[in-house]
Amino acid sequence: MALLETRGLTAHYGDFQALFGVDLDLAEGETMAVIGANGAGKTTLMRSIAGVLAQSPDMVRFDGRAIGAMAPDDIMAAGIAMVPEGRKLFPSLSVEENLLMGCHRRKVAGPWSLETVYGLFPILKERRHQPGTALSGGQQQMVSIGRALMSNPRVLLCDEISLGLAPVVIKDIYAAFPQIRETGASIVVVEQDIGQAMKVADRVHCMMEGRVTLSGKPGELSREAIHDAYFGAAA
Numbered sequence: 001m002a003l004l005e006t007r008g009l010t011a012h013y014g015d016f017q018a019l020f021g022v023d024l025d026l027a028e029g030e031t032m033a034v035i036g037a038n039g040a041g042k043t044t045l046m047r048s049i050a051g052v053l054a055q056s057p058d059m060v061r062f063d064g065r066a067i068g069a070m071a072p073d074d075i076m077a078a079g080i081a082m083v084p085e086g087r088k089l090f091p092s093l094s095v096e097e098n099l100l101m102g103c104h105r106r107k108v109a110g111p112w113s114l115e116t117v118y119g120l121f122p123i124l125k126e127r128r129h130q131p132g133t134a135l136s137g138g139q140q141q142m143v144s145i146g147r148a149l150m151s152n153p154r155v156l157l158c159d160e161i162s163l164g165l166a167p168v169v170i171k172d173i174y175a176a177f178p179q180i181r182e183t184g185a186s187i188v189v190v191e192q193d194i195g196q197a198m199k200v201a202d203r204v205h206c207m208m209e210g211r212v213t214l215s216g217k218p219g220e221l222s223r224e225a226i227h228d229a230y231f232g233a234a235a
C-alpha cells in the first residue's frame with residue numbers, strides 16, 4: 001500500500017485549472033521525482049499535498065487517512081514536511097531559530113535534531129547565530145531542508161531545491177540525500193533539472209500542463225520519451 005497517494009487530484013486558481021486528475025503513489029522509503037517545464041503544475045501538486053491549497057479530502061491520502069482538506073499545520077503534524085519553492089526562511093530569525101521553527105508543530109522522536117542536522121550540513125553549525133538571510137543561496141537551502149527535517153517527517157517534499165544555485169552547490173546539497181533516505185523517509189523531489197532528478201529518484205513522473213504525461217524508473221525512460229512528455233510531442 002502506498003504511504004502517500006493522490007487520486008484524481010484537480011486544482012484551480014479562480015477560473016484557471018492547474019491540475020487535471022493527477023494520480024500518484026509514493027511508497028514508504030521511496031524517492032519520487034516530479035519533473036516538468038515552467039507552469040506544468042509541480043508546485044501546485046506540492047501545495048495540494050501540503051495543504052496550502054485545500055482540496056477534496058479523498059484527493060490526497062496519507063497513511064490511510066484522507067488529508068486533502070486538512071490545514072497545513074495539521075498535515076505537518078501528521079508527518080509531511082515541505083521545503084518550499086524559494087526557501088522561505090524567516091528573515092529576522094537566526095539559522096538555529098529557523099531550524100527550530102521546523103518542529104514546533106510536530107515533536108516526535110526520530111533521527112533529526114539540531115545536532116544531526118548540523119552533522120548533515122556542518123556549515124550551518126558555524127553560522128547558527130547568523131540571520132538566515134546573511135547566508136549564501138546554497139546555505140539558505142540547507143537551512144530550509146534542515147528546518148523540514150526537524151519535524152522528523154515521514155514524507156519530505158522538496159520543491160526545486162536546485163533553482164538558482166551553482167552546479168557545485170547543487171551537488172553538495174544532493175550529497176545529503178542518501179543520509180536522509182537512510183532514515184527511511186519517503187521523498188518527493190520536484191526538479192526542472194532532469195539529470196538531477198534521474199540520479200536521485202527510484203521513480204520519475206513527468207508533468208505537462210497539469211497532467212502526468214510519463215512515469216517510470218529512471219533507467220527505463222528514453223531521452224525521446226522524456227522530451228515528448230516534457231515539451232509535448234510536437235515540440
Ligand SMILES: Nc1ncnc2c1ncn2[C@@H]1O[C@H](COP(=O)(O)OP(=O)(O)OP(=O)(O)O)[C@@H](O)[C@H]1O
Pocket residue numbers: 013016018036037038039040041042043044045085192
Ligand atoms: N497563485 C496563482 N494564481 C493563478 N495562477 C497560478 C498561481 N500559481 C500558479 N498558477 C498557474 O498554475 C499553473 C501551474 O503553476 P505551478 O506553479 O504549479 O507550476 P510549476 O510546474 O511549479 O512551475 P515552475 O517550474 O515555474 O515552478 C501555471 O500556469 C501558473 O501560471
Ligand SMILES: [Mg+2]
Pocket residue numbers: 042043044085159160
Ligand atoms: Mg514551481
